[in-house]
Amino acid sequence: MQLTRRRFLAAPAALSAALLPTSLLAALEAETPPMADLSTWEAVRAQFALDPAWMHFASFFIASHPAPVQAAIDGYRRAIDRNPYFTVEHGMFSEGAGNLHVQAQAEIADYLGARPQDVCLTGNTTTGLALVYQGLPLQAGEEVLCTKHDHYSHHESIRLAVERAGASMRRVPLFEDAASATTDSIIDALLKGIGPKTRVVGLTWVHSSSGIRLPIREIAAALRARPGPPLLLVVDGVHGLGSTDETVATLGCDYFCAGTHKWMFAPRGTGLVWASADNWARLRPLVPSFTDFDQYQAWEKQQPPASPTTADRMSPGGFHAYEHQWAAAAAFRMHKQMGRARVAARIRELNDQCKAGLAANPKVTLHTPMSGALSAGLVSFEVDGLAPADVVRQLLARNIIASTSPYVVSYARLAPSLVNTSEEVERAVRAVREISG
């Protein structure tokens, strides 16, 4: 491990300057091209190298890198390959504006409405959830309450953490039928599920099973207003981030975990956790950090760090694919240039069109709420007499890429996103009509 980190050792500026050839800085900056014109959806779609032979309705699964993100990855990769030591040493451990890790935190924080120092960079949603649940100081006899609708990664993160702590987990249904759920019925079901041992509540913002978007802001307010011990709210937000016009840091949850390699179009293998300083301080870190100076200094003295846990201390250390981690900033810049409200409105427009088209088909059962306030970018449905996998297969035969939801009860999914056109949505709806007979 390289021990002369300027950020860690807080070396005087003169030393930093002496270590870092200015030509490297200039070369690194030259590798970051200006943002493309993203003023029309056609221009946005042109940023993706997607195979035009297919209609891509499963882009939420894993991102195709759009041109600005690919350019940033390529630029950082060229810089690392030219000079691995200087580029990583500077990009990770230098003081000030040239620190690319800090730059990525700042870009992400700006989009989340958060402070940069409260953004923890992870590799994906799953790692973020695991870090949070394993980090919580759960006691024997305490309970984590989650729902029957959460993803495998969420349930298993909780199970592994409670097993270790001698705590327990419980899953409650928030609805029988997502399509007819309301904000009140969801809150009611959740509040009824809370028991005397519940200390933590785990929820999913946009469900990849039914496509419902939980009203997290209203749920968080209801949890705060109830009598009894305060509960911590952990949210898997992966399918809401980049599809919804929300300020994550004021949503009301205590821990927000998301991959950024789906709706945000950040490099594959990137993600984040956001929490407030107080909530970071509750957690016990799991993996040695490479971005927390206090932890490093305490190690030098052979002591545990005396300061509270922070986002940086929770960020898993070890060297990473830095060209991907740093280029996450370009994806957040791209989203800011497109406009969060404009992106959300476009995704809603295409999903409304998709839902209206499918709902007009008597052979289709829609599982996603029609309301744009209770849904986002995913439309889940069944076709009478056909297994979800058969629906997907028959759509594939028409060059339409749909997906099935990876849950015990599975549905077919179409996810209209920024890479799609209204004409493509119409063709997908027509194709479902054809296969439903």
Ligand SMILES: Cc1ncc(COP(=O)(O)O)c(C=O)c1O
């Ligand atoms: C709701 C939900 N949570 C978590 C995940 C896992 O995401 P990641 O690959 O970022 O860990 C998925 C996968 O698509 C998901 O649908």
